[in-house]
Amino acid sequence: MEAHNYEFSVNLEFRIVFPEAGSFFVQLDYYDIDLKDRNFTDPIYINVEPILILRNEKVRVKEISMLTVISRQMGAIEDHWESMYDNISQLGYNAIHYAPI
Numbered sequence: 001m002e003a004h005n006y007e008f009s010v011n012l013e014f015r016i017v018f019p020e021a022g023s024f025f026v027q028l029d030y031y032d033i034d035l036k037d038r039n040f041t042d043p044i045y046i047n048v049e050p051i052l053i054l055r056n057e058k059v060r061v062k063e064i065s066m067l068t069v070i071s072r073q074m075g076a077i078e079d080h081w082e083s084m085y086d087n088i089s090q091l092g093y094n095a096i097h098y099a100p101i
Contacts, residue, residue, distance in 0.1 A: 014028075018046070018048045020048075021048050021049060021050035021051075022047075022048055023045065023046070023047050023048075024045070024046045024047075024048065025043060025044075025045055025046075026043070026044045026045075026046060027040055027041055027042075027043045027044070028040070028041045029041075049061050052064070063094075064094065064095050065092055065093050065094050065095065066093065066094075066095040066096065066097050067088055067091070067093040067095070067096055067097070068096075068097040068098075068099055069096060069097070069098055069099065070099050070101075071098050071099070071101065072101055
């Protein structure tokens with residue numbers, strides 16, 4: 001029986017589900033029949049953005065403009081919280097981060 005060598009090119013598509021946001025390293029390993037050796041693809045680094053929901057709408061991370069405040073330096077917030085939030089909003093911020101004490 002005569003052996004035949006066939007050359008072909010195939011595009012493969014992979015779907016990978018990332019269950020949470022973060023930075024991931026992806027590299028495939030495969031067996032090269034001609035070289036009879038295990039090989040690796042070039043590494044790929046993937047950043048998965050979190051899904052943020054605000055008022056039942058998805059918000060992209062790039063759309064968040066956050067101001068960090070140190071609560072103990074703000075005084076008694078009960079006295080002026082409404083004017084403080086109005087001022088922060090007028091400055092263009094749409095999120096506030098209270099730094100943990």
